[in-house]
Amino acid sequence: MTSTTAPVDASTTNRTVRLASRPTGEPSAENFRIADEPLPTPGDGEVLLRTIYLSLDPYMRGRMSDAESYAAPVPVDGVMEGGTVCEVVESRSEALEPGDIVLAYGGWQTYVVAPANQVRRLDPTRAPISTAVGVLGMPGFTAYAGLLEIGKPQAGETVVVAAASGPVGSAVGQIAMVKGARAVGIAGGPEKCAHVKDELGFDAVIDHRDPEFKAKLKEATPDGIDVYFENVGGKVFDAVLPRMNTYGRIPLCGLVSQYNLTRLPDGPNRVPSVMQRILTKSLTVRGFIQNEFVKAHYKQFQADMAQWIADGAVRYREDVVEGLDNAPEAFLGMLRGTNFGKLVIQVGADPTQSA
Amino acid sequence: MTSTTAPVDASTTNRTVRLASRPTGEPSAENFRIADEPLPTPGDGEVLLRTIYLSLDPYMRGRMSDAESYAAPVPVDGVMEGGTVCEVVESRSEALEPGDIVLAYGGWQTYVVAPANQVRRLDPTRAPISTAVGVLGMPGFTAYAGLLEIGKPQAGETVVVAAASGPVGSAVGQIAMVKGARAVGIAGGPEKCAHVKDELGFDAVIDHRDPEFKAKLKEATPDGIDVYFENVGGKVFDAVLPRMNTYGRIPLCGLVSQYNLTRLPDGPNRVPSVMQRILTKSLTVRGFIQNEFVKAHYKQFQADMAQWIADGAVRYREDVVEGLDNAPEAFLGMLRGTNFGKLVIQVGADPTQSA
Numbered sequence: 068m069t070s071t072t073a074p075v076d077a078s079t080t081n082r083t084v085r086l087a088s089r090p091t092g093e094p095s096a097e098n099f100r101i102a103d104e105p106l107p108t109p110g111d112g113e114v115l116l117r118t119i120y121l122s123l124d125p126y127m128r129g130r131m132s133d134a135e136s137y138a139a140p141v142p143v144d145g146v147m148e149g150g151t152v153c154e155v156v157e158s159r160s161e162a163l164e165p166g167d168i169v170l171a172y173g174g175w176q177t178y179v180v181a182p183a184n185q186v187r188r189l190d191p192t193r194a195p196i197s198t199a200v201g202v203l204g205m206p207g208f209t210a211y212a213g214l215l216e217i218g219k220p221q222a223g224e225t226v227v228v229a230a231a232s233g234p235v236g237s238a239v240g241q242i243a244m245v246k247g248a249r250a251v252g253i254a255g256g257p258e259k260c261a262h263v264k265d266e267l268g269f270d271a272v273i274d275h276r277d278p279e280f281k282a283k284l285k286e287a288t289p290d291g292i293d294v295y296f297e298n299v300g301g302k303v304f305d306a307v308l309p310r311m312n313t314y315g316r317i318p319l320c321g322l323v324s325q326y327n328l329t330r331l332p333d334g335p336n337r338v339p340s341v342m343q344r345i346l347t348k349s350l351t352v353r354g355f356i357q358n359e360f361v362k363a364h365y366k367q368f369q370a371d372m373a374q375w376i377a378d379g380a381v382r383y384r385e386d387v388v389e390g391l392d393n394a395p396e397a398f399l400g401m402l403r404g405t406n407f408g409k410l411v412i413q414v415g416a417d418p419t420q421s422a
Numbered sequence: 423m424t425s426t427t428a429p430v431d432a433s434t435t436n437r438t439v440r441l442a443s444r445p446t447g448e449p450s451a452e453n454f455r456i457a458d459e460p461l462p463t464p465g466d467g468e469v470l471l472r473t474i475y476l477s478l479d480p481y482m483r484g485r486m487s488d489a490e491s492y493a494a495p496v497p498v499d500g501v502m503e504g505g506t507v508c509e510v511v512e513s514r515s516e517a518l519e520p521g522d523i524v525l526a527y528g529g530w531q532t533y534v535v536a537p538a539n540q541v542r543r544l545d546p547t548r549a550p551i552s553t554a555v556g557v558l559g560m561p562g563f564t565a566y567a568g569l570l571e572i573g574k575p576q577a578g579e580t581v582v583v584a585a586a587s588g589p590v591g592s593a594v595g596q597i598a599m600v601k602g603a604r605a606v607g608i609a610g611g612p613e614k615c616a617h618v619k620d621e622l623g624f625d626a627v628i629d630h631r632d633p634e635f636k637a638k639l640k641e642a643t644p645d646g647i648d649v650y651f652e653n654v655g656g657k658v659f660d661a662v663l664p665r666m667n668t669y670g671r672i673p674l675c676g677l678v679s680q681y682n683l684t685r686l687p688d689g690p691n692r693v694p695s696v697m698q699r700i701l702t703k704s705l706t707v708r709g710f711i712q713n714e715f716v717k718a719h720y721k722q723f724q725a726d727m728a729q730w731i732a733d734g735a736v737r738y739r740e741d742v743v744e745g746l747d748n749a750p751e752a753f754l755g756m757l758r759g760t761n762f763g764k765l766v767i768q769v770g771a772d773p774t775q776s777a
Contacts, residue, residue: 135702136702137668137702137703137704297697300694300697301694304693304697313492314714319697319700319701320701321701322694322697322698322701325694325697325698328694330690331689331690331691331692331694331695332689332690332691332694333689333690333691334686334687334688334689334690334691335685335686335687335688335689335691336686336687336688336689336690336691336692336693337686337691337692337693338659338691338692338693338696339655339656339677339680339683339686339687340686341693341696342652342655342659342674342677342680343677343680345674345707345708345709346674346675346676346677346709347490347491347492347709348492348709349492349708349709349710349711349714350708350709351706351707351708351709352700352706352707352708353700353704353705353706353707354700354701354702354703354704354705354706355704356704359669359704
């Protein structure tokens with residue numbers, strides 16, 4: 068990372084984090100570049116937004132590459148994309164006024180200009196505004212839609228989810244329990260495992276670093292697995308698949324363990340055994356991006372999730388890192404699993420937090 | 423195959439084809455054994471059935487192995503299993519009388535005793551009785567249920583199916599066309615390809631032996647692929663997957679290209695790229711066995727399929743081999759793709775066929 072340490076006037080300068088180069092394999096700080104530029108000016112119908120929180124999410128690794136995907140890559144030298152919670156600084160729209168707090172897709176920068184009709188006003192009295200990019204936002208909705216619309220857990224069934232201390236996995240397991248299913252989480256390291264079991268109340272948790280991982284997964288799923296919410300891939304998938312019950316469902320929203328692969332792993336080619344298992348167990352594997360479900364289910368999600376949080380049925384943990392300059396390092400750590408909870412960068416002051 | 427050529431009295435002897443040994447890799451005639459035994463006697467509520475037609479289907483390869491699957495294997499020395507069309511010879515049930523034609527799961531033998539409530543009486547005036555194990559039976563229903571309940575082709579979409587001259591594939595493509603979709607078939611060799619295109623009327627057909635297979639698949643699917651009905655696996659799957667459109671569906675009912683694998687193919691391990699494709703294209707891969715859909719859809723299937731046959735919308739081709747003794751050879755040929763159409767063994771005289 069090219070660190071820009073010269074003092075700047077934060078009220079007249081927009082600091083941006085840009086994609087300096089496309090990574091090969093694991094990204095590094097060198098793939099990012101910090102650049103300052105004058106504040107942009109809103110046109111008619113637009114607003115100037117100051118970023119308060121920037122969400123960092125695994126899908127951003129995909130945006131750094133130009134491999135074909137469901138969304139276009141960030142261009143080299145472009146500002147890194149991402150969901151943000153912002154304050155309206157200047158408005159040229161009647162829909163918003165200065166001081167309003169909004170959800171935007173503002174990217175890795177301290178300010179952004181956006182059309183007023185492409186941001187959503189938040190009610191800061193309802194929940195901490197950072198949750199709009201967490202449990203009450205995209206990650207929470209990914210868990211909700213994928214689990215309920217694809218996984219369809221029934222009371223008494225067993226739901227397994229990896230990255231169970233993360234924003235998606237933690238919501239998956241807790242929603243599963245709300246629906247009367249057994250939740251089995253997989254996480255990395257004793258601290259995260261303790262959190263999943265003790266704080267989130269999962270029925271069981273397994274450390275994927277445990278040398279006895281496969282045996283412990285078996286022990287934790289004595290009736291097999293009905294729903295595996297897939298967000299990591301790799302060795303966890305290999306261990307889970309043979310334990311799937313007939314008519315099992317695998318909602319697939321991420322493959323974080325393989326995002327940095329530069330070539331396919333060595334053989335043998337295990338595709339035939341995966342397909343054979345899908346066939347003989349009548350499994351459903353369904354890839355999805357949460358956008359697909361927004362129109363039909365987002366409203367209900369917000370009502371349900373707010374209620375579950377109020378009830379204490381769903382708890383969440385945020386990992387807030389201060390300062391936009393630290394975003395690249397925090398993002399790299401997330402890909403390695405070193406963060407703990409929903410990773411959010413605090414880019415600017417949060418006016419809703421009384422000091 | 424141990425051939426038993428001594429003449430036997432067909433009215434007092436039951437000839438059976440038994441599993442002599444479990445195959446390793448491709449089965450051979452030595453894995454089967456012919457044995458004669460006295461006719462079995464029906465008990466109360468049972469019927470003695472004379473086999474007219476025996477259906478040979480790829481799933482039987484699975485029954486020869488003791489690898490875990492959705493159904494128990496045939497025991498070594500057990501009679502090979504299979505669907506049959508039979509005539510009632512003796513009845514100890516009020517539900518059936520001698521001369522009735524029934525669908526049974528009688529296996530590879532000339533006679534069988536079955537509980538009367540486990541066979542289904544056929545109406546021989548409705549359709550040739552052999553179709554009860556073909557287009558109007560399990561293979562036709564596999565196509566119907568898998569395509570309509572999982573594949574859900576919409577008008578204007580592109581449906582691709584392999585083994586397109588076979589009983590399942592031919593029905594898949596033709597039902598797809600009934601629903602207004604484009605049907606693209608994959609078959610082996612010019613004769614089968616001509617049949618699929620000219621007799622069945624598929625919109626396009628591609629020979630999987632063509633060295634330009636991948637390029638021709640691309641040419642035949644200019645708008646991508648919305649439904650791939652999977653029954654072969656292997657190289658066809660590898661070629662189809664990159665052409666799947668967003669929200670594409672892959673009903674998976676068979677993997678005939680890999681049934682004889684004795685070990686996984688050499689690397690690299692392509693699972694990560696398959697999963698990545700399922701994720702980025704929001705694909706559905708769904709294994710199924712037709713039984714799952716019988717209760718809800720079989721009745722409607724029979725009505726629809728009979729109508730489509732009457733209309734000429736669905737045509738079918740049978741490959742009838744004479745004589746139970748030839749069943750092993752015919753079965754082995756089917757696994758290699760040398761048969762052409764629905765493979766049926768004519769085990770005994772068909773009283774509904776006027777000479």
